[in-house]
Amino acid sequence: MTDWTANLPRAAMAYLEGRRLDEVECIISDLPGIARGKAVPASKFARMSSFHLPDSIFYQTITGDWGDAAGEDGFIERDMILRPDLTTASAAPWTGDWTLQVIHDAYDRHGEPIKCSPRNVLKRVMKLYEAQGWEPVVAPEMEFYLVARNIDPAKDIEPMMGRSGRPAAARQAYSMTAVDEFGPVIDDIYDFAEAQGFEIDGITQEGGAGQLEINLRHGDPVKLADEVFFFKRLIREAAMRHDCYATFMAKPIADEPGSAMHIHHSVLETETGRNLFAGPQGGETDAFYHFIGGLQAHLPAAIAVLAPYVNSYRRYVRDHAAPINLEWARDNRTTGIRIPLSEPEARRVENRLAGMDCNPYLGIAASLACGYLGLMEERRPSKQFRGDAYEGEGDIPRVLGEALDMWDEATALHEVLGREFARVYSVVKRAEYEEFLSVISPWEREHLLTNV
Known part of the structure; x- marks a missing residue:
């Protein structure tokens, strides 16, 4: 050696x-x-x-x-x-x-660091936290589908064939039998992850046909973004060994739930290791509320990063396991911002808006940037939501073009993430969007060709 x-x-x-x-x-x-x-x-x-x-x-x-x-x-x-x-x-x-x-x-x-390199963007945000004596901690959740091989873009994506010889079934969330259907793929995922030194906190069956979720242990944001970056490749390679594909599209199958990258956040005081979100007696602090307020105020403009493709916006569907607004609540999975059950020292804020199709460095950076701005601006959130948030109004962009317009006006976010990155990102995503708009879809041909 x-x-x-x-x-x-x-x-x-x-x-x-x-x-x-x-x-x-x-x-x-x-x-x-x-x-x-x-x-x-x-x-x-x-x-x-x-x-x-x-x-x-x-x-x-x-x-x-x-x-x-x-x-x-x-x-x-x-x-x-x-x-x-x-x-x-x-x-x-x-x-x-x-x-x-x-x-x-x-x-x-x-x-000098290249300003539009995604890892450098995340490191830039980390330095802003460090300058305040804070240490952000994140824990990402990765949702993805195992699907049948698909080499024809005109063909609908279908669930993979399970170990039983039957296609993966939907609406089997948390079923161990459903997880067993993908046993050989999951075994390879575990083996590859062990060889790479990654600690998986758990694998569960999600609500979609062939949809799985992998949770990673909380830690340093750059290290966790590296792991998600590595994991996407690892999972794809494991799937291809077993005659199927792994896809991280936000919405690969029309009638199934989309795939998210939920991001859990907490912020520690660097000198003491104390969680800023928990007070001396375990109560919720001003910093806790300011972080939530920052997410509510700035996430609409950050959606262009958290939902980077036209397909991403197909995930935000009412009553379909994805948020449609920026309400916050404790232990409520219908809201865009959720406070999970935890002891005070582990109190954290979960952003449920990011899609699994986002770049992990940029998704984590953008989410942390929104929270940072809330802390610095001392933002107060709206009143805690109670009930089913799907009954409320949607207040996030519904298409990529609208999201990019909001992104271009988000000067506060640009200052945190870097103005040069913000400029390059907008130009590239608009070029992508224009290319999409030049394609005539099967829906248009089916319903408009002879009817209008």
């Missing part, structure tokens, strides 16, 4: 024990959350302190087209300097040889 491998994370060391490392995948997240980078021989990586990729990877839409976001100098594709964060070194156990993945951070030629 070469010197650089001597201080790798414990799981990576265990994975390589007695084996020869063949390859290192040098990766970084783009705006959609796709892993971009280079695979290099391990011997070459040992001699590298950095590598280069063009900054244009952050101007690319989900379809592979480009947004005109390059700035005043034009589309010249400057090289970024990508430096490895060896604390992220993780096995790629699905590969045919012994491979590690390493997440990199992006800098310009002057050593």
Whole structure:
């Protein structure tokens, strides 16, 4: 083993024990959350302190087209300097040889962080909390579907075939029998996660046909975003071993619930470790209410990040396991902001609006940014909601175009997340939206062709 491998994370060391490392995948997240980078021989990586990729990877839409976001100098594709964060070194156990993945951070030629790199955006928000003597803690929940292979975009997505030889059934939430249907896939997910050093807090069957949820233990936001970034690839690889796909689309099947990435937040006082949301006698503090107030005030403009695609807005359906407004309540899953049952020291605020299709770095950053603004502005929330929030009015954007309009006007959010990131994000997402609007859908052909 070469010197650089001597201080790798414990799981990576265990994975390589007695084996020869063949390859290192040098990766970084783009705006959609796709892993971009280079695979290099391990011997070459040992001699590298950095590598280069063009900054244009952050101007690319989900379809592979480009947004005109390059700035005043034009589309010249400057090289970024990508430096490895060896604390992220993780096995790629699905590969045919012994491979590690390493997440990199992006800098310009002057050593400044690239402002539109998603991991840097989250780190920027973390620094704002740290400057106040605060330490944010998050716990993401990942919902996804296991579906039958689908190579024809015109064909409806269908549930995968379970172990019993029958398609996965809907409305079997929390059923252990339903989980057993996917046993071989779940076994591989556990094995891959163990090889990568990730601790799964639990796997449950959700309400959709073939829909599962994985909960991760709470911790540092950057570390947890790294894990979700890794997990999406891990789960896809596990599914493909068993002749099915894993999809993180917000709404892959029309009549089934959508998939969310619920984000639980708490904020600790750095010096003492005290939860800012709990007072000396365990009561709810002003900071607790201010954080909720910040979510209510700023989440509408952040929806463009939490729900980044046209499909994302199909998830926000009344009475369909996704919120339609920004009400808050204790232990009430119909509201967009939920306070789970907990002891005072573990008091937290759950944002239920983020879709599983969002970039984990950006989704967590945007959610934390809203809470930060609430703390700084000393926002007060509305009165706690009681009852079924689906009976209330919707107060979040219903389409991507409306969400982007709100995003463009959200100057307070731009200051927290970075103005350059906000500009690039808007340009890229609008290019994506315009591309979508140029496509004529089957619904239009079926109902408009001969009827209007």
